[in-house]
Amino acid sequence: MNRSQLIIQEVSRCPAVDGATMADILAFSEPLRLTLKHMVRNGPLPVDQFAEHLEVDLDAARIIAQRLLENGYLEKVYADQIDETNETVQAYSPIYRVALAPLRGRPIPDDL
Amino acid sequence: MPVARTSKMPSKIVVHSFMRETGKTNIAAGLAHLLAAYGERVGIIDADISVPVLHSRLGVDAKGLNYAFNHYLMGGCAITDAAVDLTWDDAASHAGALVLVPASMDHAAIRGVLHQDIDVRILNAGIEDLATAYSLDVVLINAPAGLDEISLSCMALADVLLIVLRLDKEDYHGTSVTIDLARNLKTPNILLAVNRADPEYEPFEIRRRMEETYGCAVPVVLSAADEAAMLFAGHATVQERLAHPLAALLQALHQKAS
Numbered sequence: 001m002n003r004s005q006l007i008i009q010e011v012s013r014c015p016a017v018d019g020a021t022m023a024d025i026l027a028f029s030e031p032l033r034l035t036l037k038h039m040v041r042n043g044p045l046p047v048d049q050f051a052e053h054l055e056v057d058l059d060a061a062r063i064i065a066q067r068l069l070e071n072g073y074l075e076k077v078y079a080d081q082i083d084e085t086n087e088t089v090q091a092y093s094p095i096y097r098v099a100l101a102p103l104r105g106r107p108i109p110d111d112l
Numbered sequence: 113m114p115v116a117r118t119s120k121m122p123s124k125i126v127v128h129s130f131m132r133e134t135g136k137t138n139i140a141a142g143l144a145h146l147l148a149a150y151g152e153r154v155g156i157i158d159a160d161i162s163v164p165v166l167h168s169r170l171g172v173d174a175k176g177l178n179y180a181f182n183h184y185l186m187g188g189c190a191i192t193d194a195a196v197d198l199t200w201d202d203a204a205s206h207a208g209a210l211v212l213v214p215a216s217m218d219h220a221a222i223r224g225v226l227h228q229d230i231d232v233r234i235l236n237a238g239i240e241d242l243a244t245a246y247s248l249d250v251v252l253i254n255a256p257a258g259l260d261e262i263s264l265s266c267m268a269l270a271d272v273l274l275i276v277l278r279l280d281k282e283d284y285h286g287t288s289v290t291i292d293l294a295r296n297l298k299t300p301n302i303l304l305a306v307n308r309a310d311p312e313y314e315p316f317e318i319r320r321r322m323e324e325t326y327g328c329a330v331p332v333v334l335s336a337a338d339e340a341a342m343l344f345a346g347h348a349t350v351q352e353r354l355a356h357p358l359a360a361l362l363q364a365l366h367q368k369a370s
Binding site for chain 1: 233
């Protein structure tokens with residue numbers, strides 16, 4: 001299997017979550033782990049940069065992002081793509097960010 | 113004598129320990145003071161919500177605080193609302209600054225953070241907002257001891273992870289686990305600070321053995337007396353700064369930055 005196939009296999013097998021924790025991210029193997037960590041540190045990535053970080057082609061990156069999206073690790077945000085020549089919004093380009101799970105609060109007795 | 117402004121520091125330094133009672137918070141406070149004294153613009157955030165003592169190490173009375181990091185995490189204020197400017201005249205004259213975001217001593221604020229769901233993304237956003245508002249060169253984060261979601265999130269953001277440990281078997285093992293995790297996250301720089309070492313042991317030998325075992329630089333080996341001296345150093349003079357127990361750590365950070 002090549003690099004793309006290995007990553008696709010990994011994300012296809014990962015359990016579905018309601019948002020990723022850092023522990024979930026640590027459980028991925030490289031280069032996925034470091035790409036997701038990069039996104040936590042530096043913010044969302046468009047799919048072409050996501051592909052660059054993973055060192056896979058665009059089609060593979062789209063499949064990986066989609067699987068991560070379906071399994072709750074990524075969320076899609078959109079950025080306006082402005083055509084500078086006529087300043088009109090041309091299209092919406094997907095940008096992916098890590099869907100970090102909130103730190104879950106614990107029930108604490110009121111009289112504590 | 114004016115002190116020349118130092119080179120660019122790494123921007124986020126996370127101070128962490130696996131075990132409690134290592135003196136992590138004291139070292140974080142001492143390092144913040146020393147950096148500011150040398151002309152760095154320093155922010156320090158107390159993310160150790162359950163043991164909120166950093167402010168007292170920096171001489172701040174909790175009674176005067178309206179907001180804290182807890183309120184920011186709960187969405188109750190901007191991080192800058194919780195910031196306390198502790199810059200003293202001598203540091204300011206060298207272009208340094210020291211800005212603290214304390215954790216709250218108030219039981220409702222502590223309960224609130226434990227009770228409520230927290231969006232961890234705002235941790236990074238808060239650091240950026242604080243750095244921008246005060247033109248900071250470096251932000252120190254006093255992470256919670258142990259490995260939980262906040263400490264792992266802090267680790268993910270770190271340019272330098274400074275792990276404080278004592279010479280203790282449990283600490284050796286926990287530090288090893290922490291270093292493995294940090295390496296898995298490709299944390300750019302990992303430094304160890306040994307604290308509360310028995311003064312009968314040779315610091316050079318401790319450093320050599322730690323570096324050999326963990327494969328990380330160990331810039332400082334402090335005794336309990338060094339730790340106490342560091343706390344009393346506070347707003348040190350130029351001469352005192354040179355003899356500061358953490359001076360070697362500062363040098364190591366500059367080497368990492370260059």
